[in-house]
Amino acid sequence: MAGIFERMAMIAKSNVNDLLNKFEDPEKMVDQAIADATMEYAKIKEEALSVIANEKIAKKKLEGIAEEVKEWHGIASEALKAGNEDDARKALEKEGEIKVRHEAQKEAYESAKLAAEKVRDKLTEMEEEINAMKQKASEIKAKAVTAKAARAANSVSQMGIDKGAFEAFSRMEEKVESELAKAEALEDMSKDKIAEEAEDLKAKYKAGKADVDQALSDLKKELGL
Numbered sequence: 042m043a044g045i046f047e048r049m050a051m052i053a054k055s056n057v058n059d060l061l062n063k064f065e066d067p068e069k070m071v072d073q074a075i076a077d078a079t080m081e082y083a084k085i086k087e088e089a090l091s092v093i094a095n096e097k098i099a100k101k102k103l104e105g106i107a108e109e110v111k112e113w114h115g116i117a118s119e120a121l122k123a124g125n126e127d128d129a130r131k132a133l134e135k136e137g138e139i140k141v142r143h144e145a146q147k148e149a150y151e152s153a154k155l156a157a158e159k160v161r162d163k164l165t166e167m168e169e170e171i172n173a174m175k176q177k178a179s180e181i182k183a184k185a186v187t188a189k190a191a192r193a194a195n196s197v198s199q200m201g202i203d204k205g206a207f208e209a210f211s212r213m214e215e216k217v218e219s220e221l222a223k224a225e226a227l228e229d230m231s232k233d234k235i236a237e238e239a240e241d242l243k244a245k246y247k248a249g250k251a252d253v254d255q256a257l258s259d260l261k262k263e264l265g266l
Contacts, residue, residue, distance in 0.1 A: 068182050068186070071178050078170070078171050079171055082164075089163075089164060092153075092156050093160060095157070096153040096154050096157035099149050100150055100154070103143070103146045103149075103150045106139060107143060109139045110140055113136035113139060114133075114136050116135075117129045117133045117136060120132055
């Protein structure tokens with residue numbers, strides 16, 4: 042009997058969160074916890090039926106003995122009415138013996154009744170606890186999903202702490218931009234040099250032509266042309 046009540050109390054006091062602390066996958070374990078509690082409840086309920094049955098048997102036996110007491114009391118009354126005191130005395134003696142049995146059976150019934158009431162209360166308590174677990178299951182699963190997402194996000198953010206690759210990429214980008222700037226500068230310098238040479242050449246030929254024209258003019262004057 043004590044074993045049944047201890048197991049009932051264990052399940053009735055159990056909490057889904059306490060069970061989940063032992064496992065890594067809350068979503069699976071919440072279903073497993075409910076399944077285990079439901080299965081254990083079914084076993085205990087089957088065992089508890091014998092306790093409830095004992096109450097009914099004890100009650101039925103008590104009622105039977107009470108009928109015997111009533112019957113022998115009636116016999117004593119009828120014997121006394123008939124003027125037969127000896128038979129009345131014998132009937133009353135029998136009634137007294139049965140009353141002793143009745144008192145003993147009454148105590149047995151009260152004990153069986155108390156045990157049955159405890160069993161019923163515990164079964165009800167377990168039913169309520171399992172129902173509460175079922176109702177809370179969806180909430181726990183939702184929280185578990187949120188926690189997983191948060192851990193994943195945190196893991197990704199932690200990856201940003203190692204900046205080696207990003208810094209190397211940035212340095213490479215700066216180097217490429219620097220080389221490009223140098224190339225553009227050289228190209229600009231080359232263009233400037235070519236332009237300068239062309240201007241010098243133009244100036245040279247222009248200056249040469251001006252000298253020839255002047256010499257030709259002077260020669261014409263000299264010849265009187």
